[in-house]
Amino acid sequence: MVTRRDFIKCAGGAVAALGGVETALASTGPHLDPDRVGVLCDFTLCIGCRRCEFACAEEAGLPHGELRAYDDTGVFAATRRPDAESLTVINRYPALSADHKPLDVKVNCLHCEHPACVSACPVTALQKNALGPVTYDPWRCIGCRYCMVACPFQIPAYEYHDATAPRVMKCTLCQDRTLEQGRPPACVEICPQEALLYGSRASLLRVAKARIEAHPDRYVDHVYGETEAGGTSWLYLADRDFHQLDLPEVASTSPAEVTESIQHGIFKGFSGPLMLAALVGVILKSAGACEKCEAEAAARNEAGKEADHE
Amino acid sequence: MSNRHAVPFVTPGVGILMALAAAGLAVLAARLFWGLGAVTNLDNQYPWGLWIGVDVATGVALAAGGFTTAFVAHVMHRHQYEAIVRPALLTAMLGYTFAGLGVCVDLGRYYNIWHFFVPGLPNGNSALFEVGMCVCIYLTVLYIEFLPVVCERFRGRVKLPGALGNLDGFTEGLLRVVDRTMDRVITVFIVLGVVLSCAHQSSLGTLMVIAPTKLHPLWHSTVLPLQFLLSAFAVGLAMAIFESFLASRSLKRPYEVAVLAPLSRVLPFLLTVYFAAKVIDMANRGTYAHLAELTPQTLSWLAEVGIGVVLPAALLMTHRLRRSPGWLFAASAMIVGGVALNRLNVFVIGYKAPYADTAYVPSIPEILLTVGFISLLVLLYRAFVFIFPVLHEEGESHHA
Numbered sequence: 001m002v003t004r005r006d007f008i009k010c011a012g013g014a015v016a017a018l019g020g021v022e023t024a025l026a027s028t029g030p031h032l033d034p035d036r037v038g039v040l041c042d043f044t045l046c047i048g049c050r051r052c053e054f055a056c057a058e059e060a061g062l063p064h065g066e067l068r069a070y071d072d073t074g075v076f077a078a079t080r081r082p083d084a085e086s087l088t089v090i091n092r093y094p095a096l097s098a099d100h101k102p103l104d105v106k107v108n109c110l111h112c113e114h115p116a117c118v119s120a121c122p123v124t125a126l127q128k129n130a131l132g133p134v135t136y137d138p139w140r141c142i143g144c145r146y147c148m149v150a151c152p153f154q155i156p157a158y159e160y161h162d163a164t165a166p167r168v169m170k171c172t173l174c175q176d177r178t179l180e181q182g183r184p185p186a187c188v189e190i191c192p193q194e195a196l197l198y199g200s201r202a203s204l205l206r207v208a209k210a211r212i213e214a215h216p217d218r219y220v221d222h223v224y225g226e227t228e229a230g231g232t233s234w235l236y237l238a239d240r241d242f243h244q245l246d247l248p249e250v251a252s253t254s255p256a257e258v259t260e261s262i263q264h265g266i267f268k269g270f271s272g273p274l275m276l277a278a279l280v281g282v283i284l285k286s287a288g289a290c291e292k293c294e295a296e297a298a299a300r301n302e303a304g305k306e307a308d309h310e
Numbered sequence: 311m312s313n314r315h316a317v318p319f320v321t322p323g324v325g326i327l328m329a330l331a332a333a334g335l336a337v338l339a340a341r342l343f344w345g346l347g348a349v350t351n352l353d354n355q356y357p358w359g360l361w362i363g364v365d366v367a368t369g370v371a372l373a374a375g376g377f378t379t380a381f382v383a384h385v386m387h388r389h390q391y392e393a394i395v396r397p398a399l400l401t402a403m404l405g406y407t408f409a410g411l412g413v414c415v416d417l418g419r420y421y422n423i424w425h426f427f428v429p430g431l432p433n434g435n436s437a438l439f440e441v442g443m444c445v446c447i448y449l450t451v452l453y454i455e456f457l458p459v460v461c462e463r464f465r466g467r468v469k470l471p472g473a474l475g476n477l478d479g480f481t482e483g484l485l486r487v488v489d490r491t492m493d494r495v496i497t498v499f500i501v502l503g504v505v506l507s508c509a510h511q512s513s514l515g516t517l518m519v520i521a522p523t524k525l526h527p528l529w530h531s532t533v534l535p536l537q538f539l540l541s542a543f544a545v546g547l548a549m550a551i552f553e554s555f556l557a558s559r560s561l562k563r564p565y566e567v568a569v570l571a572p573l574s575r576v577l578p579f580l581l582t583v584y585f586a587a588k589v590i591d592m593a594n595r596g597t598y599a600h601l602a603e604l605t606p607q608t609l610s611w612l613a614e615v616g617i618g619v620v621l622p623a624a625l626l627m628t629h630r631l632r633r634s635p636g637w638l639f640a641a642s643a644m645i646v647g648g649v650a651l652n653r654l655n656v657f658v659i660g661y662k663a664p665y666a667d668t669a670y671v672p673s674i675p676e677i678l679l680t681v682g683f684i685s686l687l688v689l690l691y692r693a694f695v696f697i698f699p700v701l702h703e704e705g706e707s708h709h710a
């Protein structure tokens with residue numbers, strides 16, 4: 001049965017095109033500077049004063065009350081998530097034992113090394129700056145919210161109630177301060193406990209490991225963000241397993257690796273589409289002896305000639 | 311409106327569709343004035359909902375008849391199937407138009423959509439960029455493929471009103487040139503349509519590959535693009551059969567079983583390939599274990615695969631059932647429903663963000679807009695069928 005065979009051929013071509021996925025080279029991800037910055041966040045030093053929440057709102061031009069209002073610890077009753085009006089929040093987790101203190105966990109964009117949100121954004125509104133920050137340009141954004149689908153940490157929030165120019169809202173590591181003025185992010189600057197350290201990611205990773213080594217009783221032996229989702233600019237230290245603190249267990253490669261190799265495998269140099277076009281062409285011509293088509297072509301030629309004579 | 315059919319354009323059913331379409335347009339106005347937050351239940355946990363799952367993903371899948379029928383009739387030279395090419399082309403043209411509209415309604419900054427075409431802005435890594443780009447180009451190809459139908463309708467019959475009458479001759483000439491050019495180049499557009507369709511039908515599946523921790527393991531897989539493509543092949547033909555029955559019924563024309571039954575022979579084969587791509591992958595990843603859990607997701611998977619794939623494939627293997635209009639219609643409806651449910655599963659039902667504390671249920675306005683757009687699409691389909699020679703007439707053959 002020719003029908004069946006031809007369908008097999010077509011499906012086969014598609015499989016071959018997708019098969020490119022397997023052979024595609026691992027994608028490279030964004031270009032990164034060896035001196036790119038990061039923030040080391042030591043939950044065991046944080047006292048939950050929420051000054052960083054205040055400084056962040058102020059810096060980002062978002063609604064915020066007096067600094068005093070942030071002394072309210074009532075908010076710790078519920079686990080909060082960052083949203084369009086607060087790009088960072090502190091959550092409190094109970095102390096492990098009587099001689100531990102409660103653990104305060106800062107939640108915000110982790111500024112992935114190979115960010116899924118950046119890979120997903122169709123119009124490069126989100127970008128990974130070689131120096132570390134994952135920046136956002138609302139002017140480019142079309143508001144598709146694919147970045148929100150892609151982020152493995154469920155970070156970007158959206159201004160759903162803005163009818164005309166809604167923005168994707170997430171920490172940009174104070175992109176204006178850090179990239180243009182060379183100053184640390186607002187949250188780091190205001191932190192009274194030095195629970196937040198700003199510097200080159202490589203050196204912060206060394207500091208983090210040195211702290212674990214010096215105080216094995218104080219820390220769990222894991223720097224969260226060293227490899228999570230392919231590594232992140234934010235690095236965390238804690239006294240317990242991170243999933244107890246609602247930090248997700250994610251693969252050590254970026255989710256963007258897979259999709260990028262699929263996209264590249266099929267579309268680099270248009271090899272996939274070209275192969276498919278060639279295949280369709282071959283099927284089209286291999287049935288060339290089709291009487292109906294030939295008769296019709298002949299009829300068209302005749303008609304064409306007549307029309308030209310008119 | 312010139313009436314080429316035995317029934318009037320407006321019937322009670324058409325009246326209902328008009329009312330639904332009006333309600334949908336009212337929601338559209340509300341969305342433009344008050345924003346997405348006011349009319350949808352979307353939030354930071356569920357950034358995509360009904361509009362992406364149904365209007366866009368399902369719409370594009372069900373419009374796959376455009377390239378699959380053209381492939382069968384014109385690339386494989388099965389000319390006996392030409393009768394269904396034009397209706398499927400019309401469905402594709404309208405389906406893609408509405409999928410594009412659906413995207414724009416959902417975009418927070420729809421007025422920035424032109425950024426897709428600004429050098430320097432597009433991101434080649436983004437599956438969404440690739441889908442958007444292919445859909446834009448393919449939509450243009452579909453409009454071009456429809457030109458011969460327009461020419462056939464008006465050639466030799468141009469009679470413009472009033473002073474425009476002076477342009478009659480010019481318009482005739484223009485139509486003749488377009489028609490003759492299209493005759494020569496149509497094959498190029500058909501091949502282009504097949505390639506673009508394969509590209510974006512599969513990339514639609516790539517979209518969710520980037521969310522391995524959010525999409526339920528019953529659906530998440532790196533071969534989602536292949537599964538989307540294979541299901542598009544099947545649903546394209548099934549949709550052509552399904553809508554042929556609906557059109558015949560609504561316009562009081564005889565059922566085209568003589569054409570549809572032989573075409574349906576290939577469906578069990580296509581469905582089996584699709585089924586294999588699903589279960590082999592499941593076996594590889596061991597995700598069948600999730601079927602033992604009794605969750606809404608499991609039930610939805612079973613419905614999608616059992617009623618949408620296995621059952622119709624079994625039904626259509628029987629010669630007698632293929633020849634029966636009732637069974638053929640039922641089987642094609644199951645396939646259409648199954649693939650629609652698959653798209654809904656992948657984009658909505660199977661999606662759960664790690665910190666989601668509530669479930670997403672579409673709001674009434676969201677549903678009204680989706681239903682309204684589908685109604686509008688059906689109305690336009692009917693209008694096109696009344697105005698243009700889309701449906702096959704006895705003793706006449708098209709070559710589109």
Ligand code: SF4
Nearest residue numbers: 109110112115117151
């Ligand atoms: S945490 Fe999410 S939003 Fe932040 S860079 Fe990573 S993927 Fe993007």
Ligand code: SF4
Nearest residue numbers: 121141142144145147
């Ligand atoms: S919502 Fe904006 S930033 Fe996010 S992916 Fe879409 S265009 Fe990019």
